[in-house]
Amino acid sequence: MDTYEGRVRESSSDKVNQDIDAQTLENIRQYGYNSTEEINERMEELAREWDVERVLEVNASTLALSGVLLGTFKDKRWFILSGVVTSFLLQHGLQGWCPPLPILRKLGLRTRKEIHEERVALKALRGDFNRVLAITTPEGVLKVVRD
Template identity: 50%
Template sequence: MTLNIPATTKRVELHTSKCTNQRIRKETLDNISSYTNKSNEEILARINELNKEWDIERLLETNAAAVVILGTVLGFTVNKKWFVISGIAGGFLLQHAIKGWCPPVPILRRLGVRTSSEINYEKEALKEMRRNNAEGTV
């Protein structure tokens, strides 16, 4: 028996609609092309923004942690039935870790939240643009 576990770098994209992936890819390419005639300082400022951009993994982990904390607090203070929320959030997070999908993924992707690979693609393209500017090969 083999488990069908997608590669970490592609698992979210595999569970995102083709249309959404294309839109995110187009937005990323548009971001890159908008810096074609910009100074190295402006490009560096964008790279620094990208270093602070939250990828989908970070957003999901934060969301799941908040739900687990909320469910636990409510379980101890209101009713033990609230502990179910913590279990569900943990289950979804485990499913995401293995398969790359959980209920918030399609929503977050439609909102334009990118994977770390997508963010890094833009950063690397901008770094190359800066190198070319410094060498005068624009």
């Protein structure tokens, strides 16, 4: 696994990855055999689910901005906060790991790919890909996959 999501999983403990995978499977079991309407509702929930990358980015930028503002208006020592937070974000971007990551993963935050896997599984169970069998053009197949 050389992708970003792969690095996040590699830097997460086996137990955390297994727990996240088990929850994903449970979600698929719970929603995958329900009515189309209930699957659609779950798909909307998944579209709104924040992935671990988004949470890290929002938290890091909020803390960095807070450090800059506090350093500017209160005490220059607050600039240290911005430096620490941005170094964590840089480390995460380069290595796929940073100190807050294990905590966020233990809380069950998934990567974009992990959320996408649940979406694709639910689409398959809903029958979305059955339409692909009758399509003969790459454009048609891509349209089905994107819908």
